[in-house]
Amino acid sequence: MNYIAxxxxxxxxxxxxxxxxxxxxxxxxxxxxxxxxxxxARKARLSRxxxxxxxxxxxxxxxxxxxxxxxxxxxxxEAAAAQEPASGRxxxxxxxxxxxxxxxxxxxxxxxxxxxxxxxxxxxASDSNEHAxxxxxxxxxxxxxxxxxxxxxxGSIRADVGPPALVGLTLWGYMxxxxxxxxxxxxxxxxxxxxxxxxxxxxxxxxxxxxxxxxDLPHDRHA
Amino acid sequence: MNYIAxxxxxxxxxxxxxxxxxxxxxxxxxxxxxxxxxxxARKARLSRxxxxxxxxxxxxxxxxxxxxxxxxxxxxxEAAAAQEPASGRxxxxxxxxxxxxxxxxxxxxxxxxxxxxxxxxxxxASDSNEHAxxxxxxxxxxxxxxxxxxxxxxGSIRADVGPPALVGLTLWGYMxxxxxxxxxxxxxxxxxxxxxxxxxxxxxxxxxxxxxxxxDLPHDRHA
DNA sequence: TACAATCACTGACACTGTGTCAAGATCTCC
DNA sequence: GGAGATCTTGACACAGTGTCAGTGATTGTA
Numbered sequence: 001m002n003y004i005a006x007x008x009x010x011x012x013x014x015x016x017x018x019x020x021x022x023x024x025x026x027x028x029x030x031x032x033x034x035x036x037x038x039x040x041a042r043k044a045r046l047s048r049x050x051x052x053x054x055x056x057x058x059x060x061x062x063x064x065x066x067x068x069x070x071x072x073x074x075x076x077x078e079a080a081a082a083q084e085p086a087s088g089r090x091x092x093x094x095x096x097x098x099x100x101x102x103x104x105x106x107x108x109x110x111x112x113x114x115x116x117x118x119x120x121x122x123x124x125a126s127d128s129n130e131h132a133x134x135x136x137x138x139x140x141x142x143x144x145x146x147x148x149x150x151x152x153x154x155g156s157i158r159a160d161v162g163p164p165a166l167v168g169l170t171l172w173g174y175m176x177x178x179x180x181x182x183x184x185x186x187x188x189x190x191x192x193x194x195x196x197x198x199x200x201x202x203x204x205x206x207x208x209x210x211x212x213x214x215x216d217l218p219h220d221r222h223a
Numbered sequence: 224m225n226y227i228a229x230x231x232x233x234x235x236x237x238x239x240x241x242x243x244x245x246x247x248x249x250x251x252x253x254x255x256x257x258x259x260x261x262x263x264a265r266k267a268r269l270s271r272x273x274x275x276x277x278x279x280x281x282x283x284x285x286x287x288x289x290x291x292x293x294x295x296x297x298x299x300x301e302a303a304a305a306q307e308p309a310s311g312r313x314x315x316x317x318x319x320x321x322x323x324x325x326x327x328x329x330x331x332x333x334x335x336x337x338x339x340x341x342x343x344x345x346x347x348a349s350d351s352n353e354h355a356x357x358x359x360x361x362x363x364x365x366x367x368x369x370x371x372x373x374x375x376x377x378g379s380i381r382a383d384v385g386p387p388a389l390v391g392l393t394l395w396g397y398m399x400x401x402x403x404x405x406x407x408x409x410x411x412x413x414x415x416x417x418x419x420x421x422x423x424x425x426x427x428x429x430x431x432x433x434x435x436x437x438x439d440l441p442h443d444r445h446a
Numbered sequence: 447t448a449c450a451a452t453c454a455c456t457g458a459c460a461c462t463g464t465g466t467c468a469a470g471a472t473c474t475c476c
Numbered sequence: 477g478g479a480g481a482t483c484t485t486g487a488c489a490c491a492g493t494g495t496c497a498g499t500g501a502t503t504g505t506a
Contacts, residue, residue: 174397
């Protein structure tokens with residue numbers, strides 16, 4: 001019968017999700033770098049071999065984690081946009097802060113993304129986890145672009161800032177770089193007399209000012 | 224005698240340098256990720272065990288590569304400052320372009336740094352390679368800060384931009400993020416209708432504008 | 447020159463982790 | 477109850493890291 005295959009499909013997806021949960025749990029304990037396939041399998045109370053039925057290899061499992069991470073980040077960006085209806089620029093600012101909160105509240109997700117960011121996509125099958133990640137990334141990007149376009153329309157972002165898609169990529173790059181710096185080099189930053197929070201404030205403010213109209217109008221208040 | 228120990232010391236340093244050269248050569252062939260200690264030893268025509276006399280472990284060898292990378296980057300930054308005597312802001316812009324050139328002309332050095340950037344310093348012995356890296360990073364930072372301070376003095380950078388040290392960290396983070404994005408996600412960027420070069424131009428321009436005086440003065444020309 | 451001490455160097459080993467496969471266990475349907 | 481599909485695993489081969497006892501070369505000493 002057909003509904004049997006359907007149930008099996010659901011069970012498969014459920015188990016896949018469980019395995020990702022197990023991987024996240026292990027990564028939370030020992031760090032994503034030190035996580036081994038064996039520990040993940042043990043945490044899920046399955047044999048290691050079965051893991052390779054659900055994920056091609058370890059990088060593939062990490063990509064599955066990345067997909068979740070990007071989905072979560074996307075949700076945070078949407079929420080950020082929703083809670084700042086004032087202006088497009090305020091939305092972008094809220095997304096910056098949301099990105100920071102994400103990196104702190106979901107460190108494993110964040111670490112997975114940071115690792116993912118190091119590699120170029122190998123580009124192949126459209127059913128791969130990698131492809132799913134790029135799709136998720138697209139959605140995040142679209143969310144940013146929508147707020148940038150809105151900001152240009154409502155005047156909170158200067159029109160000559162550049163093409164919205166390119167500005168979105170730029171801001172993503174800026175924030176990714178800053179957050180990585182703040183997350184991994186806090187001791188160095190403190191050694192220079194500041195701290196991660198001040199760096200992030202500075203970075204958000206500078207970026208926001210860069211987007212805003214050139215002269216200090218009342219509009220420019222909320223940096 | 225004493226000069227024997229001295230010669231041995233020199234030989235040791237020479238061999239250490241040779242080993243790093245070998246590592247760089249291997250990394251250039253197979254990528255820094257896939258490089259193995261065995262290949263490095265074979266390239267240097269030594270046993271693998273000897274490698275562990277000169278470097279504690281593989282990460283330690285990578286840190287030695289990072290130190291070289293940072294030294295090279297520092298030299299590029301100094302050169303950038305020297306060739307743009309016009310203004311502090313122009314110097315900073317030149318450093319941004321120098322960073323981009325570095326990432327493209329010394330990909331192995333760049334990759335080592337990008338990997339290094341993922342980890343927090345473990346902070347311990349002051350004779351470790353890690354400590355040497357942080358020292359080198361300090362020098363790079365100082366070079367940036369000097370140009371920022373100069374820019375504030377000569378008026379090419381607005382005085383209320385923030386504390387120079389913090390601005391330096393911010394710009395470093397911005398550029399590191401953008402370059403990583405441009406280097407690893409060029410296919411994604413092209414998929415959105417742009418390319419790595421346009422992203423970099425946009426990022427450099429936006430950052431430079433953020434530093435400059437608020438209204439478009441003639442000064443603002445060289446973005 | 448002999449011979450001890452120190453240093454440079456290596457082969458072989460133990461260990462950890464990945465990915466694969468043949469075969470056993472379980473489920474489904476006739 | 478048994479054929480066939482599907483799920484699951486133990487055991488294996490392999491690759492890479494890090495270590496150490498021991499060999500051989502170099503230096504200082506009698």
